[in-house]
Ligand SMILES: [Zn+2]
């Protein structure tokens with residue numbers, strides 16, 4: 343589909359998937375002129391999310407090629423529109439998954455615009471002007487100021503990038519569960535899956551003094567969970583006896599696993615009235631047996647990223663507690679290799695593309 347909107351006159355270098363092979367190659371395209379409510383951002387870094395792979399390969403059947411992925415973006419403001427009050431040139435900023443919402447529904451009005459029915463995402467979405475959105479695998483982005491956040495001075499721009507999706511995805515439900523208040527009572531928190539999302543969930547929980555149990559299928563994750571991330575306990579979900587031994591021990595579980603799995607064994611780990619939040623997104627339905635739900639008065643819920651207000655709050659909190667993602671920085675000519683490794687979960691714990699520092703771009707000294 344071609345851009346038909348007349349004010350898309352800015353030429354940008356980026357990287358795009360052209361078909362369901364998902365292979366990413368250089369792609370030059372147009373972005374809109376900086377409007378009155380827009381800011382223009384020179385992109386420094388962009389994290390690589392599992393969602394990028396699903397879209398690049400058209401796993402969900404909704405991809406509009408060419409696809410420029412990327413929704414974990416950090417950069418520097420280079421231009422602001424006439425109505426922009428929140429930002430000025432030179433500001434360090436971040437952009438996550440949201441590009442546009444309706445601004446009128448109850449969710450938009452109550453700072454829960456991430457649940458707007460008309461939400462449009464940073465890539466593979468349709469912006470207000472009818473154009474297809476292109477994400478952060480590119481040198482420059484034009485974004486409406488409502489969907490941009492400040493990155494605190496104390497956070498490194500590379501390791502902060504994945505907070506914009508991976509970070510907020512676990513922050514929002516944990517905050518909702520009362521775990522991230524200043525005077526939160528210490529709880530027993532379980533984190534299923536130690537990847538991009540899971541490792542940040544462990545960091546948030548530990549920053550607020552909770553007891554953290556990592557639940558994983560890989561024995562190799564135990565040492566890193568305990569030594570590197572400060573987890574208090576580790577359970578192999580492949581060992582029914584070990585799982586049984588932890589029955590009714592947890593108050594809250596964050597389930598970050600995106601492969602299909604039964605929720606039953608994990609629900610058994612919850613105390614009575616405990617909550618399991620699903621943030622991983624298996625594309626097939628998961629087994630949800632009724633007995634562990636009923637006999638433990640337990641709750642299963644979902645959560646989708648977070649609002650812009652929450653995203654800003656999260657970044658402030660990360661700045662204060664020195665919470666960032668553990669990352670591996672790659673150059674733009676390593677994107678395909680990194681996506682292949684990401685598909686195999688072979689990364690600790692997030693790839694971040696050095697957009698500005700890669701060949702064919704100009705360096706930006708911070
Ligand atoms: Zn993401």
Ligand SMILES: [Zn+2]
Pocket residue numbers: 443444445446447448449450451455458459460
């Ligand atoms: Zn709305």
